[in-house]
Amino acid sequence: MYTSKRSRLFLQVEERTVRVEELKTILSSIPGSDFSLEIETSNRAAWEKIRSAAYDLVFFDDRLSDPAERELLKRYRREGGAVPIVLLTDSPDRSLLSEMISEGISDHLRLETLTSEILERTIRHCFEMHEASIKSFEYSRRVENSLSFQLKLASSELEFPEFYDFIAENVRHLCSCQSTFVEILRNDSFVCEGVSGKGAQFKGSEFPYKNNLSAGVIESRSTVYIEDSETDPRVNRELAKLVDGRSGIAVPLYFLDRPIGVLKIFSSEPYAFSKDDIKILELASSITGAILYKRGLLEELKQKHLSLTETQNIAKIGNWSIDPETRTLHCSENARRIFGLAPSYELDPEKREDPFVLAKDRVRVGKTRREAIRNLEYYEVEYRMRNEKGELFHVVERGRIFRNPEGVTVRLEGTFQDLTGLRRSEESLKFLKTGIEMSDDAYIVSESAWTQDLGRRIIYVNEAFVKLTGYKREEVLGRSATLLQGPKSDPRIVDRIQASLGSMTSLKEEIVVYDKEGKEILVDIGIYPIRDEFGSVTHFISIIRDISEKRLHENKLRQSQKMEAVGQLAGGIAHDFNNLLNVILGNLEMLQLNLKTQPDLLKRVRSALDAIQKGVDLNRRLLSFAREQPVNPETLDVNHLIREFVPILSKARTEIHHIEYDLSPVPMICSLERGGLENALLNLVINSKDAMPQGGVIRIRTEFLKIGPASNFPVADVEEGSYCLLTVTDEGSGMSEETRQRLFEPFYTTKGGKGTGLGLPMVYSFVKRSGGRIEILFEPEGGTTFAILIPAILGGDDLPSFGCARSEKVVFVSGDAVYSEIASVFLRRLGCEFWTTGDAARIFPLMEENFPITCVMLDASVPNGDLALERLSENVSLRLIRFGRTVSENAISIPRPYCISEFYKLFQNGLRSHVRV
Known part of the structure; x- marks a missing residue:
């Protein structure tokens, strides 16, 4: 039956009562009919009723066929909506009927042939046409809304990500659904960027491309309609429940052949969407993909521009351009902000050079620019500039020349980059590096990272390190500083150094290290961590100072102070002892004169006199040791003196001890005490003899030395000049380090009760009084050499x-x-x-x-x-x-x-x- 369960409301506009009754009778005869029929005889009153009530069908009298009434009919049709109108007529004029139908009449009925079947068929036809008209009107309205939506998208000024939500919200209203999602394809996954309605918790979520409904939509480039998520295997039911989605539509978003994403709508009811819904959504998506692509490009360009601007800010770069015709310089915002320049200014045609460029650089910069304009496409020049505020900058200018097809320059564009901080840092680093390179201390910079094979690698050493160790830079770079360690490097100190490096803390120690040739060097080493801006240790700097000479000086100073103190003590004792000896000696000599007749007593007195004489000799040695200034210095040829002293030295020879002489062929003139040198030489020969109980050869040698910067003399810290070198060498077994350190101390002896401990101290005292030095050298084959250096007045090549x-x-x-x-x-x-x-x-x-x-x-x-x-x-x-x-x-x-x-x-x-x- 064409009628629904609800009652239908009909309106008959008719002045003739007979026709009204006829129509009622026929309507009543239709099976299952349920309607109400209202009668109105006035056209004006009927119009008001149509406007105020929802009629399902209107019957009009054919008298409305005159022009005035037909205009009223059009008005009914236009303002009354799509209400079906059936014309009741007795006229057979089909042309008039056709014209009226074209103006809004749904159908017509001729009462003379009207039956219930004809009336039922006409009413059904009118209702079908009415429903189709309503659908067409609704679809047109939705299409119009879709077009309006597209205009909104195209004109929207919203930024991402708000723009995605704007799309979702409008699509939801366009399709009357519970929720809408905008998914964007990024890096083989879908990102939910826009949400409206249920499912807000998924905003920003990322879904893998594989085994995804959206992937199928993209790959097929077709719409997917999900009638019921409970039965559709393509749907993730758990996700569907979270958004209360029983049915839905997924539409691909494309721009040309480029996939952009997927637009999805969901309803809580199954089978909730019609074909019109799909068409409207596809229409909306057709331009949405293009707009999203365009907006994506704009966003990408915007981000790149922001990134470029930020990069330029960080790098302190600004853009500029010059119009050759107007000679106007235009500066970007960065250039204005960084360099304090005006947005634009006109270059003075009378001044060929940029007035902001420092005068000292102006000619060079102008020449570079003119040469580029004539012959080049790109150029680069660095100079100093001063802005309108008087601030000084170091600038590198990079430019490009644009020419027309005729080769005429039409535009110049380029960048300014502020290098002020960089140049100042470079200058500071240059000063620092120069200071480090000129420092007498050795510097090592090594990485903080430790590797199993290389340890902490060295990345820098200064010139002082090269001089100290003998290693070339390329020999140590990439290696560990442990290469300086050796047998006498204290393992406890090495462990403390490693612990400090491991804990990234500072340390200061004294340790023995070794140069490239294996020579021992006593150094003071300070190790300090270098941290970055985050506080992490990136490198270590080690400062090494050679304190061998310092320690030698300290030892010598202590030895000198000790010898001076002992000398003063010995001198005081000797003077007092001398007074006692004088009294004893005088009395013994008087006794000797009075005891000539008593041989036994005289023998004892003479024995006492011999002992006193030994005491006098010992006392003289003490006084000689205590003296600091030479007594009766003479200008002597050392070689000549030794030759004269040979007979005395020969007395030290035995069957197993021999003396060999190797005297310089040239005279060596020195100012010294004759007796002091003779005594020193005799003491050294006796000492060498005692060092060889099994016998051996004592070698006495002289040599004229000129010590200068290029000298290879094995004793350090000797002033430049001419020297007489006197050496006494034995073939003994040498001595311990402790003995060597104490050898010149008064009363120190290795001979037990056989020695006085004053022989070598007297030698030391003589050499010191003569302005010279004495050193103990150990021979590689065994034995000891005493080397005496005494300043020479003249000798060798000086003659x-x-x-x-x-x-x-x-x-x-x-x-x-x-x-x-x-x-x-x-x-x-x-x-x-x-x-x-x-x-x-x-x-x-x-x-x-x-x-x-x-x-x-x-x-x-x-x-x-x-x-x-x-x-x-x-x-x-x-x-x-x-x-x-x-x-x-x-x-x-x-x-x-x-x-x-x-x-x-x-x-x-x-x-x-x-x-x-």
Whole structure:
């Protein structure tokens, strides 16, 4: 039956009562009919009723066919909605009926042929047409809403992620569903970005692409309709229950061939959606995908722009462009903010260079820019600039030249980058590195990370490290600092160092390390962790200071202070003891005179006198040790003195002890005590003899040394200059380190009761008084060498040899025996024949005996000196060199006190001179 259970309401607009009754009768005859029929005879009243009540069908009298009534019919149709209208007519005019139907009449009935069947069929047709009209109207309205939704999307200014929720909310209202989801495809998974209605807990959730309903929608590029989630195997029922989704639609979002995501709607009722719902959702998705793609690109560009801007902020970079025609410089916001520039300013055509560039850099920068404009596409130049506020910047400018097809420059674009902080840091680092490189302390920078094979790798060492250890930089980089450890590196200190490195703490220790050649070095080492801005230790810096010399000086100072204190004590005791000995000696000598008749007592007195004499000798040694200044120093040739002392030293020879001499062939002139040197030499020989109880050879050697920066002398901390080196070497078994440290201490002896412990201290005291040094050296094959260094006045290469002097005969006249001896050494070295005298009167007899004398060296202060000078001046072939005041302006003189170097210089000039004196 065409009617539903509800009652239908009909309206008949009719003035003729007969037709009204006829229609009622026919309607009543329709089986199962349930309707109400209202009658209205006035068109105006009928219009008001149609506007106020919901009629299912309206019957109109055919009298409404006149034009005025037809306009009213159109108005009913337009403003009354889609209410079906059936025209009741008796007219057979089909053209009029067709025209009226086109203007809104649903159908017509001719009463003369009207039956219940015809009326039922007409009513059913009208209702079907009415329902179709309603559906068409509703669909059109939804299409219109969908288009409106698309316009909203296109014009929305919302940002992500709010934009996704905006889509979901509008789609939910568009489709009248419980919940809507916008899923976006990202990196092989779907991310729920937009939610409206139930399911807000899934916002931001990520779902894997595989075995996902959305993946099927994307791959098939077709809509999926889920009629009932309880029976559809494609649906995750647990998720469906969480959103109360019994039915749903999933539509793919595409832009051209690029998948964007999936749009989903759900309803709590099964079979809740129609084909129109699918069409409306597909229509909405068609432009949604394109808009999302566009918005995604814009968002990506925006993020890239923000990232670029932030990167430029971090890197302190700003953009600029120049219009060559207007000569206007435009600066980006970054450039204005970083450098304090105006947004734009016009370049002065009279000034070819940028006024902001520092004057010292302006010509160079301008030249670079002009060269780029003429020949290049890109350029880069670094300079200093000062902005309008007077602030100074270090800037690197990078630019690109844009040209038209004719090659004319149309635009310049580029960047400014602020390098001020970088250049200042580089300058500070340069100063720091220079300071470290010039430091006398060795610096090591190593990584904090420890590896099994390499330990903590070294990444930097300074020049002082290279000098200290002998390793080249490339030999230690990448290795561990443990390469400096050796046999005498204290394991306890090494463990403390490793513990400090492990706990990332500072440490300061003294330890013995080894250079590349294996030489021991006592160092003070400080290890300090370097932390980054997060407080993590990234590296260690080790500062190493060689304290070998410092420790040596400290030991020597302690030894000197000890020797000085003991010397003062010994000197005081010796003086007091000397007084006692004088009293005892005097009394014993008096007893000796009175006991000549008593042999037994005299024998005892003489024994006591012998003991007293030994005490006197011992006391003299104490006094000699206690002296700090030389007593009666002489200018001596050390080699000559040793040769004269050989007979005394020979007394130390035995059948098993032999002495060998290796004396320098050149004179070595020193200022020292003759007796002190003899005593020192004798003590050293005796000490060497005692060190070889099984016998051996004692070697005495002299050598002239000139110590300078390039010297390889094995003793450190020796001042530069000329030295006489005297060594005494034995073949004994050496000594312990403790003995070596205490060897020069007074009263220290290794001979038990056989030694006084004053022999070597006396040697030490003599050497010190002479301004020299004594060192103990151990020989590789065994044995000990005592090396004495005494400053030399002259010797070795300081004694020149003049070939022109070998044929000279010289008379040297001086009352000073020391300088006579020195002159003898020099003249002998020169190969001259010479004679010395202290009396000027002896000159002339010598000249007669040794004719011809070619040179006279005369000290006018000697007896008869002035008279001799006057007489010698008469000999025009004689070269005259005199000492003291000059009596002739042509005389060559050597001032007093006599300077050795001047002696040689003036003697040479005198020999080469042709001036008559």
